[in-house]
Amino acid sequence: MSPRDRSGGSPLVTREDRRRGRSPLSTHPDLPIHRASNQTLVLGGLLMLMDALVVVRHVWAAQLVLVVLLLTLPGYLLLRALRMRSAAMTAFPLYIPAASLLVLLGSGLLVNLVGPMVGVAAPLRPVPLLVSLQIICAVLLVAGALAPSGSALRLNGLPPARWLTLPLLVPVLAAVGAIRLNTGHNMAVALTTLVLCVIALTVATAAADTLDFGRLSMILYVVALSMMWSFSLRSDLVYGFDIASEYGATHRTAMEGLWHAGDGDAYNAMLSITMLPAQIHSLTGITDAVVLKAVYPAIFAIFPVGVFRLAGRFVPRRWAFLAAAYVLVQGGIMKQLPALARQEIALLMFVALLGTVFDDKIGRTARAVLVSLFVGGMIVSHYSTAYLAVTVFGGALALQAVVSVVRRKRSVNLAVAGVFGAGLLIGAIWYVPVTHAAANLTSFGSLLDSKGFQFLPGLKDGNFVSAYMKGTETAGITAKDYQPKIAEEFRQHKAFVKPHADAAQKKYDLAARPLPKSPVLVPALRGLINTGELVAQQLGNLLGMIGALVVISRRKSPGPIRVIAQLALPALFMLALFRLSSTFATAYNQGRAQLQAMVILVIPLMWLITRLPLWVRRRSGARPASLVDRGLSTLTAGGLIVIFLNTCGFTGAFFGGDKAGNLSSSGEDYDRFSMKRPELAGAAWLGRKVEYDREFVYADRYAVLRVFAETTITDRVFTDVTPQTLDQHAWIYASRSNTVDGRARGQIDNSVSVYAFPTAFVHDHYNLVYSNGMSEVFHR
Amino acid sequence: MSTADAPGGLSPARKSLIALAVLLMVLGGAQTPPGGTVLRALGLTAEPPAYTELSFTTPAALPDFVQAGAVPEHASFEIRNRGTTAQDYRWSVYVERGKRRVKAGSGALRLGPGAARTLKPPALRCTSGPVRVVVQLDGRTERITFHSVCQRPGDLV
Secondary structure (H helix, E strand, O other): OOHHHHOOOOOOOOHHHHHHOOOOOOOOOOOOHHHHHHHHHHHHHHHHHHHHHHHOOOOHHHHHHHHHHHOOHHHHHHHHHOOOOHHHHHHOOOHHHHHHHHHHHHHHHHHHHHHHHOOOOOOOOHHHHHHHHHHHHHHHHHHHHOOOHHHOOOHHHOOOHHHHHHHHHHHHHHHHHHHHHHOOOOOHHHHHHHHHHHHHHHHHHHOOOOOOHHHHHHHHHHHHHHHHHHHHOOOOOOOOOHHHHHHHHHHHHHHHOOOOOOOOOOOOOOHHHOHHHHHHHHHHOOOHHHHHHHHHHHHHOOHHHHHHHHHOOOOOHHHHHHHHHHHHHOOHHHHHHHHOHHHHHHHHHHHHHHHHHOOOOOOHHHHHHHHHHHHHHHHHHOHHHHHHHHHHHHHHHHHHHHHHHHHOOOOOOHHHHHHHHHHHHHHHHHHHHHOOOOHHHHHHHHHHHHHOOOEOOOOOOOOHHHHHHHOOOOEEOOHHHHHHHHHHHHHHHOOOOOOOOOOOOHHHOOOEOOOOOOOEOOHHHHHHHHHHHHHHHHHHHHHHHHHHHHHHHOOOOOHHHHHHHHHHHHHHHHHHHHHHEHHHHHHOOHHHHHHHHHHHHHHHHHHHHHHHHHHHHHHHOOOOHHHHHHHHHHHHHHHHHHHHHHHOOHHHHHHEOOOOOOOOOOOHHHHHHOOOHHHHHHHHHHHHHOOOOOOEEEOOOOOHHHHHHHOOOOOOEEOOOOOOOOOOOEEEEEOHHHHOOOEEEEEEOOEEEEEEOOHHHHHHHOEEEEEOOOOEEEEO | OOHHHOOOOOOHHHHHHHHHHHHHHHHHHHOOHHHHHHHHHOOOOOOOOOOEEEEEOOHHHOOOEEEOOOOOOOOOEEEEEOOOOOEEEEEEEEEEEOOEEEEEEEEEEEEOOOOEEEEOOOOOOOOOEEEEEEEEEOOOOOEEEEEEEEEOOOOOO
16 A cells, blocks of 8 residues: 555655655656656747647537646646645645636636737637636746756556556547437447446445545546436536526637626626636637537536545545535436536535645645635636635634634634635625625615515424425416416516406416326335435535544544534534525525535544444444444435436336436426527527517426526516416417427426416417527517 | 667657558548548448428528418528538428418529529418418428518408
8 A cells, every 4th residue: 555545635745845845646756857847848838838729629629629728737836936846736636727827817807807908809719818818827837947846746546557548438438328329329338327326436445445536536527427428428518507698608708709897797796607617618619509518517627626635535446436425426416416507616615625725735825826816716706605605714714713712712813714814804895896696695685675585485384303404496286376476476576567458267277287197116216315315415514524523522633624614514503594594595505515515524424424334442442443333324325326227317218207308308497497499590580680678478387498508598588478477468488398289388386387378368469570480489 | 679779770759750640641531532442332421411401591581471362571582502412492381370271373493503593572472360470381280470461452440
């Protein structure tokens, strides 16, 4: 076993290594000066290669190499300029892509600011972008040229070539499976990919003791990417809810070649869905939609690797892998994140931030700079991720202050205070004077004023546990109940909408049109697995909390894990808040908050489990600790695999019921999220005709994603297409689900209704002004 | 022993570079016409869906009143072929009142891929009162309509 293995992912750094600035990974003595200058030449050559490839960016092979270069080279140059040692980079590989994104964002902001001043109207085009990026990279190259040899990246810590290449065939297969489903083929390839992912994860959990960090990281990356692509590559455009609006923001920025700061729009304020994808699109020639649906997942798939490497600093490798697998299998990464481009980037920054805060292999100055940069990267990428992160660090700081007072000993951690301070400062600058996008905070305050806390909306029968488990998730409501409720909602809160006089006539009553149900082979088993998944998640939270409390209360807990535990408690508090309050849940979806918080929570959770065998042995002395440890890890791994079978769509494929969008070309998810070209053409036509500032647009919750994707219409859009909520003068966009299947979807509070599209009413009162066989536009 | 340690063997980095080179060659091949044929055969690409757009050119200005026997103003419509091959179209215009339907006229045209043509509706045959004017492509599902009130020359306005 190498020193690297024994140290749980943190390569042992000897005093001699530190003194000589030498990497412990390398079996060679320090690189001589001429080797270091050779490396500078190689890096300079790669920068020139980037220039050349941008010229031929219409060639797919050039696009692939450009993506790899853009996501590694600038980041490495930045880390090298900050004198980060090779050992730190290889022990936490997420630093490199995260730092690359920082450099890209920085170069983009620079050219976006300076370009218009010097007469470049569209600075986010290839030439200005490349000039800006090359200038920054050249400065970093020069700044890093005299870095100690320990900063020179050495590849001899990597797994063998077959481990770097063959596993990548699985995501390729996942992409093939998704595309074949799009082109009308069966799910055989997609299902094969799922089976391979299940096998890979099972084998890896079983063999986590024998596989090294590099191989286990590769497995996590491959499974994460495969699962993400299996969803994200469905649809003719992007696949998912939020990503439709995100694509709209990306496309507008890319088309205009300029990012507008300060227009107050929350989406426009996030560089992760405006400037960054526009930059990657311009520099690589990859379409903006493909950047969001393929390149972003390829970047984000390193997130579980980051969790693994972070946890590996606190718990043994096997448990660190289980921690990362626990985060990976919960569905958020595979299903939600590919449809949340902004959070893919923000969460990556968040993990990079945590990695930096707890990395003792980085010098103080470099660490302070990187912490500020990663905090900044997170803030400009996604406000909710940033708000939660700053709140968690603020909570930990408050906790430390309390401990300081109680113990009469300074317990405030400077890194935590630094993150909190930087978050507040950069956040205040970014959201107020730069983007004027702090409205989401004020609107949350208004919502809290008007609707209150909205405690546990599911608490109807007095069963608190059931209501808490259900949280703020949506429930169903019949068309008969939905119609009067939504009509009343419009009367009370949207009185400016003037419905037709005859809208309440009996003949126009909403009719039920339930979704076709696929038979479930073993309903009890499906129900059990679904419940088990939720229980496992909440049990994880509970054990994480217990672990955090134990860590904090033990005097001999090491400093870093004590800080992690102090971060875990406010994170848990926020999770409980999102689950208990509908109002807070509107500010940050509880599933996404859970994913972000899990990065921190899994560490005390796994730490607690690893301590159990020792405590059992101390108490009974009967069984060897390793046996209990083995039993616990087998139990945990088994549970994770069962959850994974459910969340990846495997159980749906074999036990019936609703199939996930990665295995099917029918069903609710597919109808909502898979956008067809004729549907998009209809939405685009609508976008060219509407007078945005004064006309109402209606599109139900099936159709509205096409409108968000293809137009800039964001205000005055209503998703309740019912006779009593349609204004007398409005545009109505109808998608395939409305026109072909005759089905519509509406929502009030947390209740969703699926009903028959009110075809008769719409045809009686509106002109049908556009038709293409799959989508229609009405107007009056 | 890792591959890197094998005496005389290629380092992981070099092997990875070779694998990358192979991948780039495959990508390069896939972008050629024969590669495109292979991708189609594998179900990885498909012809873009062929569809036709039928729309009013000024949807916000459709006439509230139409004159019997006259060509309605602001009611021109466009047919756009969004397919990859040329298409023959036959269009018809009807005037509907309740369940009664009267054909006002029809026409035919051929449109190449991506081509569009704007057409004016024919003079309408209708009696006084509310009507619905329907433009449809024969033998296809695309149709557009507008509500109006038919006026005969002697009607009081």
